[in-house]
Amino acid sequence: MYVDISKPPPPLPTPQLTEIAPGLSLLQPLSRRGYGPGLIIVVPDSEISNLTIKDGVPSPLIKWAEESYTVVEIQEKALASKDVLKTAAEWVQKSDKCEPREGVGLIVYNGRLWNKLAPSLPSVPQVLGVVIYTDSTELESLSPSPIPCLQHVAGKVTDSAKQQSDHVTVYEYPNSASSAFALPFQPDFSYNTEAVSHTRNLTFLKRQVNGPYFDLERIWEEHTYFEFENRSVEYTMSTMVQEPYVNHITTMTGGIGRENLTDFYRHHFIFKNPASELELVSRTVGIDRIVDEFIFKFKHDSEVDWLIPGIPPTNKKLEIPMTAIVNIRGDRLYHEHISWDQGTVLVQLGLMPEYLPFPYQLPDGRTPAEGKRFEIRVPSAGVEAAAKMRDRNAVGSNKMFEFGIREV
Template sequence: MPVYADITKPPAPLPQPKPQSLGEGITLLPPLSRLGRGPGLIILTEESEKHLQIIEGVPSALIKWAEEGYAVVEIQGKAFSRGAKEVIGVALEALSNCDKLEPKNSKVGVVAYDPKIWSQAARALLGSPNVVGGVVYASATDEDKLETCGVPVLRHVAGSSAITKKEDGVTTYSYANGKSFRMATPFDKDFDYWAESLSHTRNLTFLKPLMGGPYFDLERIWDEHTYYEFADRSVEHTMSTMVDQPYVNHVPTLTGGIGRGPLTEFYRGHFIFQNSVDTELELISRTMGIDRVVDEFIYKFTHDATVDWL
């Protein structure tokens, strides 16, 4: 069994958000990964005062992308009153000067959560050689009006049941149950947790090859997590392998927690110290995804205590 951190010592602290205002409606947030460095990303969003919040386990788009390991500049719609070219220039310059940007000549991706803001920005992006790919969320009624910007584009279209299309550098996914382009905008009434989750995985699959990452050794992180759970049995170190406000659900009994406080309490009172001392995991198969590990394993233990989560 590999040895990771010494559980007799406190785990490394979680990265804390350190947003930098670049002007009205423009915010730079360095990566919130344990590595703390990564490529640059620009996200285009509607105006919101909740852009640095996590509510009921759901992070804002700005927080979520920083947790994915990107140095992120968020541009809210109101910032475009200065002109798209100027605003995009401010964002690109801030990324190039960010000491957490890696590599320093990082390729940049763009994610637009509003089709109108995308159309405002698209022409300005045409003259930006570092921009290598774009993602845009739209409603079915917006699809024919979307601008192109000379780089590969991924479109997520709400309210459409059309089949997936891939043509002329544009890939389009449809979400028949999506109420509007805001299906992926946290805290909005049209937010759809599952549509956002699926589209986010597709975003990572699309952007990472274009941008050169960031790539993480998910197998090692998962093995470290389960080592702290079942071998060393440390609540604090188990939690240190997770994002700031994680979500865990053990399907057989629907137990776990949403958020650091409830999940820590669950691990301490109902999981880590409730498992048999002879617990063993025998791995049968492992499937790797861009943002997930899917294990099939045999869970071996002597049932000599109450196991709350089973």
């Protein structure tokens, strides 16, 4: 891959909202591709703008446009019109950014709103699949769906309610107070629970409306190319959504939001990394994320503050087993969660003692003799950990079972 970084990357798209009627609006895809299938979302009325991104969390309208859907949002106040669903479907499909046009998906963020909308569904054959967020207390009164349906249920679901038909799939969220767990900027919103439901939605919707589909591996490899080879902050950020984040969990380094992440890449990552090699061990590709096992190899001849902050160069060669969980929204990265065992890093640097004090009474009641102390052998390996990730037979298993307490 070659990119002329002397020229700036294309700018991120600016959301262009089309007001169709009060409570009814259209947003074109916010992906680099710029087109995608049709999707209708139905949400409660809110005083917060439907183009809001707050603390890195986008509104449902923004999020689905970033996933590369052509989205019409119906707010509750617009449901007074009996033809609102038909109008929404027509606006989606006549958009020049809607492709393919064979069908439209539907997401209803509240069981009460679904019951208002359900009677009009048979007159809108363009809708091929529906996602419904609801509460367990609403299940008995929930209108049945005549088309493939995915239900996200907040609260405990009875065994009988869990019985799924050929075209209805039910997911239970027993720790959620209400279906509003999926609605940002609400008291019951749960970032992690909503994210789980979002991945399930993508798995369901992409089958119903034929996409959008992207080469997630190519997107991830493009991003790492700009990070490690091309070393361009601007082009690296151009591969990410409006408000992305990176979390190096082990050292709690990275950045949340475009401004903070850009600063992190510029001052702590892209130009601070030594010459290195990423040895891929395994890769799992899901509907919206990639999980990589890899070995990060380099010589510690400069300070690498995101990885081992505060430690001057030791000139040691390191091989660090790592795991990266990369979430991709549409055709841009949303976030990276990267983890590794800092113990194996410190062992390889020669900075981890073989034994450490154990200042506790033993299970059998023993305490150290006067003037002595207990020590434990540190259960952490060095480069052997990387070798065992690479080849399960490179190092014998269970050797640390022999570790124990000594008195010194």
